Amino acid sequence: MKSFFEDGVYEEITLRLNQIEKDTKPQWGKMNAGQMFNHCQMPLNIILEKEDYGVKPNWLVNLLFKKSMYSDKLWRKNLPTAPGxxxxxxKDFEKEKQEITTLIDAxxxxxxxxxxQPHPAFGKLTKDQWGKMQYKHLDHHLRQFGV
Structure with missing residues (x-):
């Protein structure tokens, strides 16, 4: 799995993100493009220490999901989303696109x-694990919209 922190990945993500238009339809799932951009801001806000969304440590979540957050295996389509x-x-597409762009730049x-910092649910992560987690989540949703 690529890491957000690898050379060229920022440019790849930015290029793919900019291919999504307001009327781009998802290949799976219920979110439209503006909603997806808003959703993808959440993990970026966590790593940038802007928000924790009330996420708390959970031993079962750690046991079952932590490694999948940064493993090389792609996430399957229609994975359940944490309620929060x-x-x-x-959502306003242009506003959300600008906000996710700002966070990716940051x-x-x-x-x-x-x-x-430690992840509020998964605890201590290495830089590589953080980078893979960010790339994997963004890649999953960019693939959802065909880019």
């Missing part, structure tokens, strides 16, 4: 950083 991360209300500016 579901987006069902309508994370890229910190790509050399090595002292990341």
């Amino acid at each position: 991360f579901k987006i069902t209300d309508e 994370l890229n500016e910190q790509r050399e950083r090595t002292d990341w």
Whole structure:
């Protein structure tokens, strides 16, 4: 699995993100493009220490899901979303696209950083694990929209 912090990944993600238009239809799932951009901001806000969304450690979640967050295996389509991360209300596409772009830019500016805070649910993660987790989540949703 690629890491967000690898050379060229920021450019890849940015290019793919910019291929999504307001009317781009998902290949699976219920979110439209604006909702997906809003949803994808959440893990970025967590790593950038802007928000924790009330996420708490859970030994069962750690046992069952932590390794899948940064493993090389792609996530399958239509995976269930954690309740606090579901987006069902309508979102302004342009606003959400600008916000996710700002967050991706901010994370890229910190790509050399090595002292990341523990994840609120998964605990201590290495820089590589954080980078893979961010890439994997973004890649999953960009593939959802065909890019």
